[in-house]
Amino acid sequence: MNGAVEFPLDLAELSFRAAGESLVRRSVLPSGVRILSEHVPGSRSLTIGYWVAVGSRDEQPGHFGSTHFLEHLLFKGTQKRTALDIAVAFDSVGGEHNAMTAKEYTCYYAKVQDRDLSMAVEVLTDMITSSLLDPVEFENERGVILEELAMADDDPADVANERFFEAVMGAHPLGRPIGGSPETIQAATRAAVWEHYRANYRPQDLVVTVAGAVDHDVLVAAVTRALALAGWDLGQYAAPVARRTGHPAQISQGDPVTIVRRPLEQANLLVGVPGLLAADDRRVTMSVLNSIFGGGMSSRLFQEVREKRGLAYSVYSFAPGFSDAGLFGMYAGCTPAKAGQVVELMLSELNRLAEGGVTADEMKRASGQLSGASALALEDSDTRMSRLGRSEITLGEFVDLDEALRRLALVTAEDVRRLAAELAAGPISVAAVGALDDDVFTSVLSAARR
Amino acid sequence: MNGAVEFPLDLAELSFRAAGESLVRRSVLPSGVRILSEHVPGSRSLTIGYWVAVGSRDEQPGHFGSTHFLEHLLFKGTQKRTALDIAVAFDSVGGEHNAMTAKEYTCYYAKVQDRDLSMAVEVLTDMITSSLLDPVEFENERGVILEELAMADDDPADVANERFFEAVMGAHPLGRPIGGSPETIQAATRAAVWEHYRANYRPQDLVVTVAGAVDHDVLVAAVTRALALAGWDLGQYAAPVARRTGHPAQISQGDPVTIVRRPLEQANLLVGVPGLLAADDRRVTMSVLNSIFGGGMSSRLFQEVREKRGLAYSVYSFAPGFSDAGLFGMYAGCTPAKAGQVVELMLSELNRLAEGGVTADEMKRASGQLSGASALALEDSDTRMSRLGRSEITLGEFVDLDEALRRLALVTAEDVRRLAAELAAGPISVAAVGALDDDVFTSVLSAARR
Numbered sequence: 001m002n003g004a005v006e007f008p009l010d011l012a013e014l015s016f017r018a019a020g021e022s023l024v025r026r027s028v029l030p031s032g033v034r035i036l037s038e039h040v041p042g043s044r045s046l047t048i049g050y051w052v053a054v055g056s057r058d059e060q061p062g063h064f065g066s067t068h069f070l071e072h073l074l075f076k077g078t079q080k081r082t083a084l085d086i087a088v089a090f091d092s093v094g095g096e097h098n099a100m101t102a103k104e105y106t107c108y109y110a111k112v113q114d115r116d117l118s119m120a121v122e123v124l125t126d127m128i129t130s131s132l133l134d135p136v137e138f139e140n141e142r143g144v145i146l147e148e149l150a151m152a153d154d155d156p157a158d159v160a161n162e163r164f165f166e167a168v169m170g171a172h173p174l175g176r177p178i179g180g181s182p183e184t185i186q187a188a189t190r191a192a193v194w195e196h197y198r199a200n201y202r203p204q205d206l207v208v209t210v211a212g213a214v215d216h217d218v219l220v221a222a223v224t225r226a227l228a229l230a231g232w233d234l235g236q237y238a239a240p241v242a243r244r245t246g247h248p249a250q251i252s253q254g255d256p257v258t259i260v261r262r263p264l265e266q267a268n269l270l271v272g273v274p275g276l277l278a279a280d281d282r283r284v285t286m287s288v289l290n291s292i293f294g295g296g297m298s299s300r301l302f303q304e305v306r307e308k309r310g311l312a313y314s315v316y317s318f319a320p321g322f323s324d325a326g327l328f329g330m331y332a333g334c335t336p337a338k339a340g341q342v343v344e345l346m347l348s349e350l351n352r353l354a355e356g357g358v359t360a361d362e363m364k365r366a367s368g369q370l371s372g373a374s375a376l377a378l379e380d381s382d383t384r385m386s387r388l389g390r391s392e393i394t395l396g397e398f399v400d401l402d403e404a405l406r407r408l409a410l411v412t413a414e415d416v417r418r419l420a421a422e423l424a425a426g427p428i429s430v431a432a433v434g435a436l437d438d439d440v441f442t443s444v445l446s447a448a449r450r
Numbered sequence: 451m452n453g454a455v456e457f458p459l460d461l462a463e464l465s466f467r468a469a470g471e472s473l474v475r476r477s478v479l480p481s482g483v484r485i486l487s488e489h490v491p492g493s494r495s496l497t498i499g500y501w502v503a504v505g506s507r508d509e510q511p512g513h514f515g516s517t518h519f520l521e522h523l524l525f526k527g528t529q530k531r532t533a534l535d536i537a538v539a540f541d542s543v544g545g546e547h548n549a550m551t552a553k554e555y556t557c558y559y560a561k562v563q564d565r566d567l568s569m570a571v572e573v574l575t576d577m578i579t580s581s582l583l584d585p586v587e588f589e590n591e592r593g594v595i596l597e598e599l600a601m602a603d604d605d606p607a608d609v610a611n612e613r614f615f616e617a618v619m620g621a622h623p624l625g626r627p628i629g630g631s632p633e634t635i636q637a638a639t640r641a642a643v644w645e646h647y648r649a650n651y652r653p654q655d656l657v658v659t660v661a662g663a664v665d666h667d668v669l670v671a672a673v674t675r676a677l678a679l680a681g682w683d684l685g686q687y688a689a690p691v692a693r694r695t696g697h698p699a700q701i702s703q704g705d706p707v708t709i710v711r712r713p714l715e716q717a718n719l720l721v722g723v724p725g726l727l728a729a730d731d732r733r734v735t736m737s738v739l740n741s742i743f744g745g746g747m748s749s750r751l752f753q754e755v756r757e758k759r760g761l762a763y764s765v766y767s768f769a770p771g772f773s774d775a776g777l778f779g780m781y782a783g784c785t786p787a788k789a790g791q792v793v794e795l796m797l798s799e800l801n802r803l804a805e806g807g808v809t810a811d812e813m814k815r816a817s818g819q820l821s822g823a824s825a826l827a828l829e830d831s832d833t834r835m836s837r838l839g840r841s842e843i844t845l846g847e848f849v850d851l852d853e854a855l856r857r858l859a860l861v862t863a864e865d866v867r868r869l870a871a872e873l874a875a876g877p878i879s880v881a882a883v884g885a886l887d888d889d890v891f892t893s894v895l896s897a898a899r900r
Binding site: 084091144156263313365379 | 814
């Protein structure tokens with residue numbers, strides 16, 4: 001048993017047994033490449049991810065959307081492989097492969113059978129190191145990305161979510177949409193995306209994580225060979241790029257109320273306040289709070305809004321944390337005529353939590369929910385692969401299940417109430433999409449601010 | 451090794467080793483209740499499903515949407531448990547629990563750790579046998595379902611899909627939307643839903659399937675005890691309700707072109723023809739065809755529509771099969787100005803498949819994709835639980851991985867071409883949602899029909 005294991009950037013080799021029977025190993029190559037694996041006995045498949053700690057928040061004006069644009073282009077061909085070759089490599093073994101661009105990282109991943117590890121390493125390495133960013137492919141992909149943005153714009157929950165981040169985060173880079181806007185994508189140049197690629201996809205940026213049926217030594221040899229073949233200079237010493245540090249940013253709220261008027265059946269509502277950083281010690285308290293407040297069918301929001309009143313089909317809360325900021329949000333989709341009532345209910349439930357706190361029963365239930373869900377999630381190599389990536393990039397430590405449960409057990413009802421009080425005192429932002437009048441939330445919000 | 455194992459309705463006990471190391475066991479109780487389990491060594495969790503072979507297609511006029519309405523109500527309280535009790539039971543162990551209503555079945559399921567099996571059996575049994583359908587809860591839930599329908603109506607891909615089924619299936623009951631319409635839900639009475647409950651949730655209708663960390667004898671004892679406690683007469687002999695039989699229905703196409711005009715960024719397009727029944731011997735050929743044609747990033751549709759031309763972000767084909775009918779469909783989301791071009795491309799690709807057939811490379815790739823994806827899917831207890839349910843309800847036989855691969859190996863390129871020719875000769879239906887003119891597909895379709 002290890003509890004929490006730190007990941008120092010200058011430590012070449014580290015291995016430890018995580019809770020249960022899995023073995024985690026971590027290697028830092030002299031070039032700064034980091035390779036982490038978690039061997040899960042009995043597994044016949046694996047999930048592999050290539051991570052760089054760069055996301056939409058790191059983009060400079062004039063480059064908005066370039067991280068996501070680049071992510072698309074890495075699938076479009078290298079010096080050795082066409083786009084079709086890349087697709088065929090994974091499709092022909094029935095593997096899943098994809099990528100995601102987030103606000104603070106980009107990850108290219110694949111899930112394959114154990115025998116396909118070396119193929120996955122070769123192809124992902126080729127994409128990461130040797131993409132052509134061919135000008136013709138660049139123009140085709142611009143069209144694809146514009147369609148992706150158009151699809152998101154036709155999804156009212158997506159639109160509400162983007163506007164909600166803008167509202168809570170204001171001018172902070174975390175407030176920007178990940179994919180940019182149609183205008184920035186129309187204006188994007190190959191030169192800018194190429195520059196982004198060269199600047200951020202270097203040995204010291206790269207983190208490779210694998211979970212499942214994997215042997216660490218085989219993995220390290222495969223990744224090293226593939227990177228060397230691609231011409232990366234692995235003999236050149238470089239310190240890995242440090243993880244994101246967690247000094248809280250100054251957040252200034254954007255518009256407190258954003259209404260996107262559309263002729264829809266439902267109003268999509270998001271209400272919230274600034275929250276906690278990803279590495280905040282109170283993250284576990286936030287998980288407990290979120291579980292009790294809006295995390296499942298037994299949560300307060302679900303019971304009050306859906307079960308007792310039938311006002312919504314989908315209603316929940318969420319609390320994403322980033323390196324220097326976070327937020328706490330509540331979502332519901334309801335009929336436009338009830339939008340004011342639903343926002344009022346959400347805010348009054350938050351106040352009730354802040355003032356009345358939580359019951360012992362609720363604490364016990366949240367603890368069971370979080371520990372049970374953590375155990376279930378570990379059945380999945382995807383989850384373990386992601387956990388390794390987050391541990392390396394965001395947290396700088398690996399917290400195993402036993403340690404997570406120990407920290408969970410330390411959270412008190414008073415911790416939860418105090419955090420709720422802090423949230424309830426925050427500046428409230430509302431973002432809504434639907435057939436709504438401009439003043440639909442005016443009286444609710446002025447009452448809440450009294 | 452067993453290959454395909456038949457599930458005779460009058461056989462009390464059956465057990466066999468499926469490909470790999472898992473053990474499948476099936477018990478038919480005298481009352482007609484069927485219990486199937488697949489023990490997967492090394493697993494620490496399980497997925498459990500309670501199935502009845504009744505879906506939206508079985509509803510009579512005046513009852514449209516009642517299957518789905520009932521599914522919601524089973525979460526709303528029994529003689530022993532309130533809605534909150536049910537939610538708390540699963541939430542407090544971190545389990546996932548939900549239900550789905552399909553066109554030909556309804557399934558209530560949960561994923562829990564192995565130690566929570568008896569809780570899951572008790573609560574699911576209570577829901578299935580002893581729901582109150584309380585009149586006050588009924589009214590609240592009417593509101594929730596109306597919100598669910600409103601949410602679906604705000605999702606253009608959902609709307610296109612519903613209209614596409616109507617277009618291909620015409621007046622056949624499979625053409626109806628699963629959830630009913632706002633009008634039928636507004637008009638639904640508790641008496642009608644109660645009648646539906648009493649008529650379809652009987653011992654001879656019930657199929658319980660579990661996959662993962664499960665001991666069959668323990669499972670059978672737990673289900674039997676819970677059903678007896680609920681007052682079900684398990685001593686009364688009843689033959690299990692036979693699986694759905696597969697005589698092909700007469701399908702008469704609805705409107706060949708359906709356009710739902712909406713002020714959206716994208717046009718959501720569905721184009722297709724009638725397809726194969728779920729139990730058709732050519733289902734494996736259809737899987738190969740679909741893999742080559744529109745099943746992955748290397749497929750023809752993806753390459754032609756997205757990779758070469760940048761016309762869409764999401765583009766694929768699909769081929770759902772039901773007991774007496776099926777369909778083959780192609781989907782793309784694109785800018786409205788290109789809608790005609792995209793439909794033309796889809797149809798010309800289908801014709802090219804019908805006329806030119808497929809290459810040996812494509813056959814090999816499809817075989818690798820389907821076999822690899824099947825192997826990966828088996829890592830998931832959800833997939834195995836569903837496979838048991840479908841085997842019992844739809845197919846009447848269990849096909850293990852080895853047998854599936856043997857059948858796959860028998861499919862020839864000529865089989866695929868011949869099936870493509872059959873599809874290409876079918877009556878084409880188009881359903882589209884977006885900012886489109888009424889005649890946007892007129893010339894494309896008249897050319898295709900020449």
